[in-house]
Amino acid sequence: MKSLPLNLKIGFAVTLAFVLIALFAPWIAPMSPLEQDLYGGLAGPGSDHLLGQDRLGRDMLSRIAYGARISLFVGLVVTVVSVTVGSLIGATAGYAGGRVDDFVMRVCDVFLAFPGILLAIAIMAVTGPSISNVMLALCLMGWTSYARLARGQTLSLKEREFIKAAIAMGASHPRIVFRHILPNIAAPLTVEATFGVASAIVAEAGLSFLGLGAQPPYPSLGSMLAEGRQFILVAPHLIMFPGAVIMLVVMGVNFFGDGIRDWLDPKRHARGDS
Amino acid sequence: MRAFVIRRIMTSIPSVLGVVTLVFFMIHLAPGDPVEIMLGENAAPADRAALTKQLKLDRPIFEQYLSFLRGVATLDLGESIHTKKSVAGSIAERYGATLKLALASMLFAVTLAIPLGALAAVKKDTRYDRGAMMASLVGVSMPSFWLGPMLILAFAVELKWLPVAGADDWSSIILPAVTLGSAMSAILARLTRSTMIETLGEEYIITARAKGLSGFAVIFKHALGNALLPVVTIAGLQLGALLGGAIITETIFAWPGLGRLTIQAINARDYPLTQGCVLTIALSYVAVNLLTDILYALIDPRVRLK
Numbered sequence: 001m002k003s004l005p006l007n008l009k010i011g012f013a014v015t016l017a018f019v020l021i022a023l024f025a026p027w028i029a030p031m032s033p034l035e036q037d038l039y040g041g042l043a044g045p046g047s048d049h050l051l052g053q054d055r056l057g058r059d060m061l062s063r064i065a066y067g068a069r070i071s072l073f074v075g076l077v078v079t080v081v082s083v084t085v086g087s088l089i090g091a092t093a094g095y096a097g098g099r100v101d102d103f104v105m106r107v108c109d110v111f112l113a114f115p116g117i118l119l120a121i122a123i124m125a126v127t128g129p130s131i132s133n134v135m136l137a138l139c140l141m142g143w144t145s146y147a148r149l150a151r152g153q154t155l156s157l158k159e160r161e162f163i164k165a166a167i168a169m170g171a172s173h174p175r176i177v178f179r180h181i182l183p184n185i186a187a188p189l190t191v192e193a194t195f196g197v198a199s200a201i202v203a204e205a206g207l208s209f210l211g212l213g214a215q216p217p218y219p220s221l222g223s224m225l226a227e228g229r230q231f232i233l234v235a236p237h238l239i240m241f242p243g244a245v246i247m248l249v250v251m252g253v254n255f256f257g258d259g260i261r262d263w264l265d266p267k268r269h270a271r272g273d274s
Numbered sequence: 275m276r277a278f279v280i281r282r283i284m285t286s287i288p289s290v291l292g293v294v295t296l297v298f299f300m301i302h303l304a305p306g307d308p309v310e311i312m313l314g315e316n317a318a319p320a321d322r323a324a325l326t327k328q329l330k331l332d333r334p335i336f337e338q339y340l341s342f343l344r345g346v347a348t349l350d351l352g353e354s355i356h357t358k359k360s361v362a363g364s365i366a367e368r369y370g371a372t373l374k375l376a377l378a379s380m381l382f383a384v385t386l387a388i389p390l391g392a393l394a395a396v397k398k399d400t401r402y403d404r405g406a407m408m409a410s411l412v413g414v415s416m417p418s419f420w421l422g423p424m425l426i427l428a429f430a431v432e433l434k435w436l437p438v439a440g441a442d443d444w445s446s447i448i449l450p451a452v453t454l455g456s457a458m459s460a461i462l463a464r465l466t467r468s469t470m471i472e473t474l475g476e477e478y479i480i481t482a483r484a485k486g487l488s489g490f491a492v493i494f495k496h497a498l499g500n501a502l503l504p505v506v507t508i509a510g511l512q513l514g515a516l517l518g519g520a521i522i523t524e525t526i527f528a529w530p531g532l533g534r535l536t537i538q539a540i541n542a543r544d545y546p547l548t549q550g551c552v553l554t555i556a557l558s559y560v561a562v563n564l565l566t567d568i569l570y571a572l573i574d575p576r577v578r579l580k
């Protein structure tokens with residue numbers, strides 16, 4: 001582990017902690033995230049409820065642990081689907097070139113013409129709020145950046161000798177894309193995918209904050225923030241804790257992505273950085 | 275320059291057409307009958323028929339599409355099903371507030387980012403550099419829907435320096451602008467740092483130092499101006515992105531702009547108004563990107579000669 005960059009180690013530790021909290025939520029949570037205690041509504045942090053209670057007296061720690069599950073699930077599913085679809089489309093476009101490439105890039109331009117989460121908001125506006133629709137919207141929004149990256153990498157890769165040799169040996173186009181191109185562009189896509197997980201977590205929380213994501217009573221960090229905002233004067237803990245968790249996770253994942261990028265950077269090895 | 279501008283405008287046309295097409299098909303993505311979704315299951319048949327006619331949903335889809343294109347070209351986006359006001363008029367009323375907020379956010383971001391990034395570059399690998407980059411990482415990682423309420427808690431509730439929400443006087447814009455601009459500021463600070471480090475290694479900077487110029491003159495007269503060229507491009511692109519980010523910030527601060535109108539339209543299931551808002555934000559983004567490219571070509575002749 002000595003040769004790993006510091007940001008990679010810190011990022012990995014924070015990300016791992018978040019993953020463990022999400023995976024083991026049923027054991028970490030002291031009670032059910034849906035269990036109400038109306039007498040304890042809006043109570044602050046204390047020995048019985050470490051992170052306090054919400055409007056309906058539900059335990060905040062339990063809700064955050066289960067909320068982390070939704071965030072992690074959405075983040076991973078959206079990233080895996082977006083990377084798979086995006087890299088396949090981008091690699092095919094870059095390898096085929098010509099009209100196929102032009103067409104795919106124009107389609108990407110259209111999707112990229114929607115700033116931030118606007119496209120996801122637009123899709124949610126017509127499909128209705130639910131976690132599955134959030135994932136669909138974020139996948140539709142997310143594949144383009146991977147497609148552009150894969151296409152760019154493929155363009156430079158297809159000029160290399162080993163690709164030309166494969167073509168000369170009569171390898172089929174799908175075989176060249178799947179066996180020779182995709183494995184060789186996996187490293188930059190992995191780095192991009194790490195940042196993609198953080199973006200998807202924030203986007204899901206943002207949509208839930210706007211009331212377009214997870215619906216009550218299920219806990220999502222974004223919808224917890226939206227609810228907590230209404231009680232900001234009397235119970236600031238309702239926004240402090242879920243927001244701090246989102247920030248820490250995003251920071252951790254970004255650190256992790258930065259660390260992987262540094263680790264994979266050949267210049268770093270040449271410099272002999274640790 | 276004219277050839278560059280024409281070429282650049284031509285390349286934007288497919289994006290504009292694509293955006294309009296995608297927004298048109300939005301309403302057809304609705305699971306079930308869009309008229310039933312907008313009016314509810316118990317609406318009177320006469321009302322349903324009237325709305326179907328108003329939205330031209332009884333016509334063939336290609337005819338609907340052509341009519342939508344014509345409407346966009348003539349700025350006739352129909353009328354809101356709830357307020358009965360023209361969609362274009364409602365958007366025009368709110369657009370100024372969003373633009374004001376986006377510009378204020380950018381002013382905040384640039385004012386903070388450039389000195390911070392330049393300082394980090396000049397003091398590379400010192401605690402100033404590490405502190406500035408740590409601050410920028412926190413800025414990038416802090417979602418606006420958390421930063422906004424935290425700023426309200428600190429500056430409006432506890433200190434009582436600034437208003438909680440609304441747009442009553444000049445001070446109302448400070449908290450929304452900081453909320454919306456902080457992520458952009460973090461991105462620009464990191465970019466300024468990296469371009470400044472690169473520029474400080476250029477030969478003309480070494481020459482300037484060898485001539486005996488003061489550190490101040492080298493940094494501000496020779497290095498910063500050149501280092502800021504890529505920052506201008508990214509700042510322009512980020513201004514467009516701010517229009518999208520404004521949806522959440524305007525919701526937090528009840529800012530009477532286009533973002534809040536979008537969410538109000540979505541919550542009211544007002545599809546024509548939602549379509550109009552989404553279309554306006556996306557086309558503004560395309561327009562800002564186009565203007566940024568042209569501005570960049572004006573500043574740096576190498577771009578238009580490529």
